[in-house]
Amino acid sequence: MRNSNGSGQPNEQREGPVTLRHKAIRHTTADQRLLDSRLRADWKTKDAWRALRILSEFVEGFDTMADLPPAVSVFGSARSKPGSPECVMAEELGAALARSGYAVITGGGPGVMEAANKGASEAGGLSIGLGIELPFEQGLNEFIDIGIDFRYFFARKTMFVKYAQAFAVLPGGFGTMDELFEALTLVQTRKVTRFPVVLMGRDYWRGLLDWMEKTMAGGGKISPLDLDLICLTDDVSEAVRHIIEADAAIVAEQEAAERAAAERLAKDAGTGD
DSSP states (O other), X not given: OOOBOSSSOBSEEEETTEEXXXXXXXXXXXXXXXXXXXXXXXXXXXXXHHHHHHHHHHHHHHHHHTTOOSEEEEEOOSSOOTTSHHHHHHHHHHHHHHHTTOEEEEOSOSTHHHHHHHHHHHTTOOEEEEEEOOTTOOOOOTTOSEEEEESOXXXXXXXXXXXXXXXXXXXXXXXXXXXXHHHHHHHHTTSSOOOOEEEEOHXXXXXXXXXXXXXXITTTSSOGGGGGGEEEESOHHHXXXXXXXXXXXXXXXXXXXXXXXXXXXXXXXXXXX
């Protein structure tokens, strides 16, 4: 968490379990120090230790989240104000997901993320926040039951995908777009089992979807069928219903595949093949 000293500069910085204050505060993030190619000399002495730190983030995340119930990752802007349409929608969505038996995972910050965590928490569901070290970090919001602070974006993003049955994406900025297109890429390329991606806020997303349809699909850069990966809605009930139905369909497909495999094995054993 960072607090302002009145000049707009933070006077406290969290880096994993470490708290830095005053003159000890660094003006770069762990991701920046890792990815900056100008610091090549630094690699010889520090990258091996960074690898262990990265591993520790994965271990901490896997260990903490391994026993979660079915969950949905909810993304949206940290800059949205309380009472804004997207925050109201996020709070209603968090509550509806909790009542349907899903935990809610967010980036742990303010705005849409806080609203979704609040809705889930107040509806009696499990509310998870996965924070990230940023120069303007504001800390985890108060409605989180399980919170993890990450140094590295890629470790954090793995947790969003690994422990979610669906993504719900509300209006947001670059970070939200990053998560959206990573999810679509993973599903499109079958790097993950197909899971639903729900865009909430028709007016906000319509221009992007029109461009994807006319320019990307129209120019042959994606298949028109790839657009079927997305459900666009303003209706919280429709979003949750879509997630539940898609989840059930995926389970049914997996069970059918397992039965078919078992039948093939039995047949091969019976014929001596």
